[in-house]
Amino acid sequence: MSDFEGLRGEAERCLRALAGDGARLRDDQWTAIQALVVERRRALVVQRTGWGKSAVYFVATRLLRERGAGPTVIVSPLLALMRNQIDAADRAGIHARTINSANTDDWEAVFAEVEAGVVDVLLVSPERLNNPDFRDLVLPKLAAGAGLVVVDEAHCISDWGHDFRPDYRRLRTLLADLPPGIPVLATTATANARVTKDVAEQLAGDDALVLRGPLERESLRLAVVKLPSAEQRIAWLGEHLADLPGSGIIYTLTVAAAHEITGYLRDRGHEVAAYSGQTEQAERLQAEQDLQGNRLKALVATSALGMGFDKPDLGFIVHVGAPQSPVAYYQQIGRAGRGVDRAEVILLPGPEDRDIWAYFASLAFPPEHIVRATLDVLENAGRPLSTGALEPQVDLNRARLEMMLKVLDVDGAARRVKGGWTATGRPWSYDRERYERVTAERRREQQAMLDYIAATTCREKFLRDQLDDPSAAPCGRCDNCTGDHRSADVTPQGAAQARDRLHRPGVDLAPRRMWPTGVKDDLGVSGRIKPEHLAETGRALGRLTDIGWGNRLRDLFASADTDVPTDMVDAVVKVLAAWDWPARPAGVVTIGSHSRPRLVTSLGHRIAEIGRLPYLGELTPTGAPVPRRHNSAQRLRSVWHSLTVPPDLATALSTAPGPVLLVDDRIETGWTMTVAARLLKDSGAPAVLPLTLATPN
Structure with a gap:
């Protein structure tokens, strides 16, 4: 038996330990694993949700560790994703630990385990990359001793992506400073051609291996139900929720809407819970577990429940309000139908959606004069300034100020140190042209979402076209393909109950x-x-x-x-x-x-x-x-x-x-x-x- 065949056999056995006796490596999974383990390359895998991207890095980790490599470092954006990945790693006999803001008491023990060589996978939240102690003391050691570096949900690196995160930009520096021969894997399910090109260039210029597959989801049945008012939409949801298969997620655009809809559905006897970025961590974890255990019909959630939440038998996704990007929408509906033959995906758009999009757009990168004023304050301070100390001198709210500082840090104009932020004195230019192009792209995406709502042709093909999927074709399953459009009828009693709730x-x-x-x-x-x-x-x-x-x-x-x-x-x-x-x-x-x-x-x-x-x-x-x-x-x-x-x-x-x-x-x-x-x-x-x-x- 050749070395090649022996390695693939090892990979197949590891996959079966991870995913069950019937699991077999897909061709692109094996291609990626071989590139990482044998060729020590940098690879970008763009594949649909549920395809098995995590299997690639767990199998590669096992093979690299057995060959004496250091631990795999995974940069992962959400705690829900980390919990699911640690459970999956344990099933394959891979010892995984995590470093994030919710387990600071465990950090010292985790680092000791890494030093002792007993940790196979270390999951790190992107926010840790810009923590001064972690960045200066821990990260260099991890990078130097890593056997594999994984960037999960890699579209977050690109400011063209629908979920760009400033903390992810720190990865550019991390990847540039890696010693030769350490393989890198980036994965995402939602990247169009522009984002794919941007991420690949940040990985390795023209040398990155890009494996992009078809994004078809054969289990999804997409539909749009147009109703004239907010009370009609939630009344429709209250009257039809019990008919939807299994358990699922109801997405809202705002925290307030999540709580309003949760209250209304509970009044009607449905077992649901609200979930948002403002929900206490313990409540979030309990809500996730209750949905996993089918003790809830649905979580009513903002986008805080998104990337990486893994429940293969989710039977439905309903959106009350449209996300502002078809790419973001496809990413969210990808949570459903991974392990079932049919999952219902329903969008209930509203005229207020555009007002909410406009609010989120107002949180974009600040204009140049505000950025310059911030740098001037830092330069003249003579000491590090905390965000709280900066706030009285800069006309931005806390969230936008912190986002701007993170971007300036990666650009080299500012630096986060103990005690706050300092200016580096390095020349910095405001990339107005790029910010204007990104703003224009956001407007294009919003119009595309409106076009999706109004579409009379295949809905899945529309979304896959937005992701530049070359294999996009009519699905034959959505409401437009089948002609089977869901009724928008609501009983007068249901509408009255919803009106009373919303106007309470x-x-x-x-x-x-x-x-x-x-x-x-x-x-x-x-x-x-x-x-x-x-x-x-x-x-x-x-x-x-x-x-x-x-x-x-x-x-x-x-x-x-x-x-x-x-x-x-x-x-x-x-x-x-x-x-x-x-x-x-x-x-x-x-x-x-x-x-x-x-x-x-x-x-x-x-x-x-x-x-x-x-x-x-x-x-x-x-x-x-x-x-x-x-x-x-x-x-x-x-x-x-x-x-x-x-x-x-x-x-x-x-x-x-x-x-x-x-x-x-x-x-x-x-x-x-x-x-x-x-x-x-x-x-x-x-x-x-x-x-x-x-x-x-």
């Missing part, structure tokens, strides 16, 4: 309790907000991201200033009636507005009239309208001197026998309401109860 008014507003970092010198406040200045827990009519009141509120704020609509007054009265305050308000105060004076004033007067409360007056806006700011320190500075208490209001407050209801049209950061509450309490109000029409989320 009232969202708690937790008060700000801490002053932001960096304003003590100019505003004289820091640390905890004093109890005598603290607002009570308030209420909002609804969230702008809700699929119920959110639609109505977004329309209101997109139109000209007007008196408060009657339906909103009625809903606010319900909010007030359900408010469990310890003492009834003694009066109403409004916050003067430059942009919507009629809306705010009319809302305050109507509440006072209906509640038979005295209207005490208005906090008067001073000077010009306050410019919009994006982070806490900047926003607080801008509103600190923007309001004043007129004498007649001060007199009324000094004799108020109870709490004051403080009314505004919307809360964004919460700092206007915080400053207003401080002013009112300093003027004698015993307590302040914030009330607003809208809150962001």
Whole structure:
């Protein structure tokens, strides 16, 4: 028997240990394994979800380890993926450990096991790559001693990809610094031609082996159901969920929608749970286990439940709201139907989807003047600055600021060190042309998603064409191919129940309790907000991201200033009636507005009239309208001197026998309401109860 045949036999035996006695290597799996183990090459594998990409690196790991190679280092984006991969590795006798933000207490023991040579696979989250200690002390040793480096979900490397992550850009440096002869494997199920070319070039220029297969999913039955309103969509879901096979995932575009839909479906008796990036880690893990064990009909999830979640018998995927990219959509629906002959894939699009896409688009890489200003602050600081210390000096919210700093780090203009961030002083150019091309590509993808919804031809072929799949052909299974379109009918009772749920008014507003970092010198406040200045827990009519009141509120704020609509007054009265305050308000105060004076004033007067409360007056806006700011320190500075208490209001407050209801049209950061509450309490109000029409989320 030749060495070649012997190696393939070993690979087949390892695969059977991993996937069962009936498993056999696909030709491209063997080609990739041979390239990694024998030729020590760099390879990119672009294959459909469920094809067996993880089998390639686990089998290659076993073969390399048996030949004396060091451990495999896998960069993997999500904890759910890590847990599934560790379980799979154990089945094949491969000892796998992980390093991520959720197991910091285990790091020292894990590193000791790596040093002792007993770890075969180390899974690392991309965020670790930019941690100073890990990057400077641990990563060089891992890279030098690795037997194989794997980049899972490799489309995240490319800013052309639908799920680009700045932390993944650190991999460019890691790959460039690897010693000769260490093989590298990159894998993804969702990369079009442009992303494939970009990732391959980052791997090895023109020398990377690219194995790209057909992306057909024979088990998927794709359909679109068009319904006119949010309540119609979730009513349809409530009436048809029990008919869908097995268990599955219901995807939403926002956290608020996930919780709204979960509540409605539970009211109808369905076993479901909400899952998002805001869900506590223990709850996430329990929810995943409950879905795996078929104790839930569905998880109602944001994209936080995405790459790598592995349940082969998922029977359906429903999207309430369309993702902004056909590529992202195909990646998410690929969770279903891996181990069953038929899985239902249903999209319930809504007109509000485009508003949500626009919000996500607003989080793109900042304009050049803001980037330059940030670098100037870092250069002039003379010491490392934490993100919190930078925030008061840069007009970006925390998430965008951190994303920008990570990109600057990889570009070499900034560096993350102990204590925060520093500027390197290296020349840096703003790649405006590239950012504009990426923005244009995002708009093209959004239009393609709208075209998918309107398509009358094969839906699977449409999606595979978007992924530049040369073998794309009509599937013969989707609603357009078969002519079997799902009914959009909803019973009047179901629609009424959904309407009641979605338009159930009232969202708690937790008060700000801490002053932001960096304003003590100019505003004289820091640390905890004093109890005598603290607002009570308030209420909002609804969230702008809700699929119920959110639609109505977004329309209101997109139109000209007007008196408060009657339906909103009625809903606010319900909010007030359900408010469990310890003492009834003694009066109403409004916050003067430059942009919507009629809306705010009319809302305050109507509440006072209906509640038979005295209207005490208005906090008067001073000077010009306050410019919009994006982070806490900047926003607080801008509103600190923007309001004043007129004498007649001060007199009324000094004799108020109870709490004051403080009314505004919307809360964004919460700092206007915080400053207003401080002013009112300093003027004698015993307590302040914030009330607003809208809150962001």
